[in-house]
Amino acid sequence: MSDSFNKAELNQLLAQQALKSQKKHLNNKFIRWFKALLIPVIFLVGCEFLVRNGYIDAYLLPAPSSLWQSFLDLVHSDLFTHIYMSTWRVFVGFIIGSGLGLIFAIWVGLSKEAEAYLEPTFSAIKSIPSLAWIPLLLLWLGIDEGSKITLIAIGAFFPTYTNTVAAIHNVDKKLIEVGKVYRLSAFQRIISIILPAASPGILTGLRNSLSLSWMFxxxxxLIAATQGIGYLLSDGRETSRPDIVIIAIILLALLGKVTDSLMKLIENWLLRWRDTLQK
Structure with missing residues (x-):
């Protein structure tokens, strides 16, 4: 009887503990959402108050409540086409740029000879502003998709390259020695030791590359497009439509956040073996 009674008490205690843990998790999630939304909500309410009471002219900054109708008008025209084109350009440019960045970074990170030849050139090119490339790309590739994707690829290249080289250089030499003791080939050491050890830095570089892809x-x-979110920004400026400009900026923020969150999920899944303070 006492054993069954103790088991019943234990099960009840475990159920209560699980319920408390679930409530704590929900409360923490609510608090995180509250903190994340607090500043945007205060900003929107403040803008609404200032515009509605005449402190700011509506032609300079439309009231947030009036943006909804402008957004619906864009939805009924070709908004999703603009979103698709921009997302497609970012995706292709990111894949090309970050892929090349990974290849060159692994080469430079593992070869002192390659580092001596390539690192000075890449360091110089990295400091060139994005707008400086546009005239040259337009001359070489015209105003078609090639020039746009190339510019995005340039932006995606350097964060991946820089972070990957640094991550490879920071791999513990003792791990390499262990691989040599087990008589792993150079390729096996790269796949089994160096890349896994450098993966946190590599994934950080990929996330930074994705963010820069949206900027580029x-x-x-803005320079040469008839479709895309950048075109919406330019069109809103030329037609004196601040509502369109603001909607385009909000779309950029949302798309950037969504893609970064997806990259973070992939990063957490790939690095699930780590025992870190925050996951």
Missing amino acids: MIAAE
Whole structure:
């Protein structure tokens, strides 16, 4: 009887503990959402108050409540086409740029000879602003998709390259020695030891590359595009439509956040073996 009674008490205690843990998790999640939304909500309410009471002219900054109708008008025209084109350009440019960045970074990170030849050139090119590339790309590739994707690829290249080289250089030499003790080939050491050890830095570089891809996409579309979010920004400026400009900026923020969150999920899944303070 006492054993069954103790088991019943234990099960009840475990159930209560699980319920408390679930409530704590929900409360923490609510608090995180509250903190994340607090500043945007205060900003929107403040803008609404200032515009509605005449402190700011509506033609300079439309009231947030009036943006909804402008957004619906864009939805009924070709908004999703603009979103698709910008997302497609970012995706292709990011894949090309970050892929090349990984290849060159692994080469430079593992070869002192390659580092001596390539690192000075890449360091110089890295400091060139994105807008400086546009005239040259337009001359070489015209105003078609090639120039836009190339510009985005340039932006995506350097964060991946820089972070990957640094991550490879920071791999513990003792791990390499262990691989040599087990008589792993150079290729096996790269795949089994160096890349896994450098993966946190590599994934950080990829996330930074994705963020820069969106920035370079805007630079490309502002100059030469008839579709895309950058084109919406330019069109809103030329037609004196601040509502369109603001909607385009909000779309950029949302798309950037969504893609970064997806990259973070991939990063957490790939690095699930780590025992770190925060996951």
